[in-house]
Amino acid sequence: MKIPINLYNSLGMALIALLMMAACSPPPTKVSDLAKMQVSRTVQTEQGSPSQELTGVQELPGDEHGDKGAATANKSLARKIASGKQIYVNNCLACHQASGEGIANAFPPLSNSDYLNADVDRAIGILLHGLRGEITVNGNKYNSIMTRQHLSNEEVADVLTYVYNSWDNNKTDVSAARVEAVRSKH
Numbered sequence: 193m194k195i196p197i198n199l200y201n202s203l204g205m206a207l208i209a210l211l212m213m214a215a216c217s218p219p220p221t222k223v224s225d226l227a228k229m230q231v232s233r234t235v236q237t238e239q240g241s242p243s244q245e246l247t248g249v250q251e252l253p254g255d256e257h258g259d260k261g262a263a264t265a266n267k268s269l270a271r272k273i274a275s276g277k278q279i280y281v282n283n284c285l286a287c288h289q290a291s292g293e294g295i296a297n298a299f300p301p302l303s304n305s306d307y308l309n310a311d312v313d314r315a316i317g318i319l320l321h322g323l324r325g326e327i328t329v330n331g332n333k334y335n336s337i338m339t340r341q342h343l344s345n346e347e348v349a350d351v352l353t354y355v356y357n358s359w360d361n362n363k364t365d366v367s368a369a370r371v372e373a374v375r376s377k378h
């Protein structure tokens with residue numbers, strides 16, 4: 193097989209020639225061109241990211257159950273609810289269902305849930321640590337296991353804020369700081 197070997201040889205020669213050229217330092221004009229390219233690249237920065245669409249979310253001022261919203265500052269309630277809805281769809285919907293109705297004898301409801309509304313810190317704890325054993329929700333007993341959810345403080349705050357502000361629950365605005373407080377107790 194002479195032809196391929198010759199081919200390799202000439203390819204090898206070409207490679208060596210290329211390497212030698214590369215070894216020589218490039219002329220100064222090229223260097224400054226390169227520098228310019230670098231600069232123009234770094235100047236191209238991204239514009240602000242598009243703001244999130246807020247859909248189907250209800251505003252809540254002055255509810256009879258009392259809202260704790262105003263105090264929790266830098267992320268608006270509407271934004272928390274919108275992001276919480278997405279987290280719910282990805283992490284909770286499969287068991288607790290699209291409208292929080294749950295599944296009889298298997299997954300307790302989150303809609304109008306007396307258990308949920310009775311204790312916000314307990315609900316935070318369920319997401320952080322999971323829950324097992326018998327509980328009674330709206331008069332029905334459940335005795336199963338919910339595994340802990342691998343969510344950040346902000347995600348837990350958002351998803352619970354969404355749940356609390358949906359389906360006739362008590363409209364609590366859960367802050368990431370409150371989630372952290374529960375997390376640090378255990």
Ligand code: HEC
Binds near residue numbers: 334
């Ligand atoms: C794999 C199924 C499953 C997933 C996913 C799941 N849960 Fe649960 N959840 C359960 C079960 C089962 C219980 C009841 C556990 C028991 O019987 O002790 C429960 C109980 C609860 C309770 C307390 C009872 C009530 O109805 O108020 C809350 C609050 C809750 N889950 C919220 C959530 C939220 C929010 C998410 C998503 C971040 C989530 N769960 C994801 C299965 C699940």
